[in-house]
Amino acid sequence: MNKQKTLVILTPGFPANEDDTTCIPSMQIFVRGLKQSKPQLHVVVISFQYPFTASTYSWYGVEVIALAGKGRGQLFRLVTWRRVWQALKQHHSRYKIEGLLSFWIGEAAFMGNRFAKKYNLPHYTWLLGQDAKAGNHYVKQIKPEGRSLIAISDFLAKEFRINYGITPEHVIPTGIDITLFSALPVKRDIDIIGVGSLIPLKQYGLFINVIKSLSNKFPNIKTVICGKGPEMENLKKQIHKLKLGNNIQLNGELSHPEVLALMQQSKILLHTSEYEGYSTVLSEALYAGCHVVSLVNAMNTRPPQHHVPDNAEHLPVIIADLLSDNNLQHERVLVYPIQVIAAKIATLFGH
Structure with missing residues (x-):
């Protein structure tokens, strides 16, 4: 047999x-x-x-x-x-x-x-x-x-x-599985989204500092962070100290479909991890129509919608340019089906 x-x-x-x-x-x-x-x-x-x-x-x-x-x-x-x-x-x-x-x-x-x-x-x-x-x-x-x-x-x-x-x-x-995505929305009312475990490696403290810097030019900037982890309380304190309660929403852990839906409502995915193999959320965000800004350049080639600065200090500059572009496109980019x-x-x- x-x-x-x-x-x-x-x-x-x-x-x-x-x-x-x-x-x-x-x-x-x-x-x-x-x-x-x-x-x-x-x-x-x-x-x-x-x-x-x-x-x-x-x-x-x-x-x-x-x-x-x-x-x-x-x-x-x-x-x-x-x-x-x-x-x-x-x-x-x-x-x-x-x-x-x-x-x-x-x-x-x-x-x-x-x-x-x-x-x-x-x-x-x-x-x-x-x-x-x-x-x-x-x-x-x-x-x-x-x-x-x-x-x-x-x-x-x-x-x-x-x-x-x-x-x-x-x-x-x-x-990524494109069948998990719904039709792209007409309106994107979230400026920046962050997705990942709230651990020191992901540097969400840096993420919050970037939002603080951007808030000087964009006082009504809207940001959400999806994830759970040991840094949650520290991040809450940092948000309170920097008076960003109206700008940053900590959503905690959400289901995968809920995260994808929020990506499709977002303009930019900010990925501040100091070390990264290649997070699937980058590919998902690109297919959701986001521009991606990350610290680590994981692949030798990447689409133009994926922006990597020379260093962390340039993060606010890149994001400010994107948010200031009234003609910024949010088409789907499929890199790894x-x-x-x-x-x-x-x-x-x-x-």
């Missing part, structure tokens, strides 16, 4: 159900896009830490095995890893595993690499951001070859080469 061809995806976390749109939206879009483009391929996701309840369930036709590690300490992590191995062995005996795809160089890549070597299977790891920074001990343990690495951007491939002397052979960004991205990944595994 011919076994069904199967691709196994290893990840720290995955949506608990189809309504869980806030859990790594870029991964959701990719997995769903992969399943839609390759409906005959059996896709299995093994999620190490989240959801926090162990179960096996179907997600848009994808088999998900949640092991509920919950991010606990070393002993519990070893137990989780043993369960991952058991799940992989069961699927290897039941299906024809075409290969393994690991998200991040972390525990998922560590386990994927071990299993792939034992059973002589293709294994690729997708570098998505901070895993390319110096000090990732999993790199030394895995000793990956460049041909097995996929970098999400040109910047990340270069960063990994500088830090570890290994050049990822593949550069494939995450894609998910169908193309899913096809590139599938090709690596011979599909």
Whole structure:
């Protein structure tokens, strides 16, 4: 009997159900896009830490095995890893595993690499951001070859080469699903939007300072920030201190559709992160018709609607020029459709 061809995806976390749109939206879009483009391929996701309840369930036709590690300490992590191995062995005996795809160089890549070597299977790891920074001990343990690495951007491939002397052979960004967007609005009543976790790396304190600078010329500037995180209280205090309560709205964590809807009401996405692989929100904002202003130039080529200053001090200048342009266009810009991205990944595994 011919076994069904199967691709196994290893990840720290995955949506608990189809309504869980806030859990790594870029991964959701990719997995769903992969399943839609390759409906005959059996896709299995093994999620190490989240959801926090162990179960096996179907997600848009994808088999998900949640092991509920919950991010606990070393002993519990070893137990989780043993369960991952058991799940992989069961699927290897039941299906024809075409290969393994690991998200991040972390525990998922560590386990994927071990299993792939034992059973002589293709294994690729997708570098998505901070895993390319110096000090990732999993790199030394895995000793990956460049041909097995996929970098999400040109910047990340270069960063990994500088830090570890290994050049990822593949550069494939995450894609966007254009079916999630509604028709473009006639009016854009939000001047600037920010989307992302409220953590120091994202530099939302800088974001707020930029708005303060702009408010001198645009006293009625309207800004929203979508996201949650440990910096929330500090940002609230900063907004209050700078008397920007009428200019900046902290929306907290919103569902993915709600964020996309707000993007389509916005003129500019400001991305102040000091380090970035290539955030999917950049591509989403471009397709939503926003101009994008970011500190990190992640790709060697970018559309003219994506503006990158020489340094942070130039952020207000670029944004002021955009807001002052009465003829500023807000057409859709599609750079990385998910169908193309899913096809590139599938090709690596011979599909």
